[in-house]
Amino acid sequence: MGWISALARLTSLIFLATCTSLAYSQDNHCKKTIYLTFDTGNMSVATNVADILSRQNVKATFFLANEKTSRGDFSLDDSWKSYWQDRLREGHHFGSHTYDHLYFVKDGPSGEIFARPQFGSKAGVMSLYNEASYCREIRRVDDRFRELTGAGIQKIWRAPGGKTSPRSIRMGTQCGYQHIGWSPAGF
Secondary structure, three states: OOHHHHHHHHHHHHHHHHHHHHHOOOOOOOOOOOOOEEEOOOOOOHHHHHHHHHHHOOOOEEEEOOOEOOOOOEOOOHHHHHHHHHHHHOOOEEEEOOOOOEEEEEEOOOOOEEEEEOOOOOOOOOEEEOHHHHHHHHHHHHHHHHHHHOOOOOOEEOOHHHOOOHHHHHHHHHOOOEEOOOOOOOO
């Protein structure tokens, strides 16, 4: 999900949450939880999103990949260190979106999967990933986030583009990370 559409959805969510809380302030019928999540994307509206979340005291989960930003750097570069430290301090949660933003393509013939990284040294090249190499790709985000902030991410991951198979989900689970899906339509 891109940052611009995420910002629009966040604004709508905050509006709906405010209206809902006013409408049901006397008799709360709502028993379900809404989880607000963001994927790193190009970070062009990252500061605006952070400001809105802070102003409204809304917590979110950020799924991180080392994606190229609108500034020309990458979202897990040292140049973003203070941004991620601030989000951590504010109480947000973080998950892996795979380090090089791997798009699942198909299951392989012998228990592997084929995926195409969007970034990194193999960008655009479909490659075969066994469980160990796929796990490394998920864990690299955790390792890098720990370098930037001193804290690890939650043991959750989200497949780029929402593209998965039972095998890719199982690989993430074997690695210790629960897959969190998303809806293209949002809420």
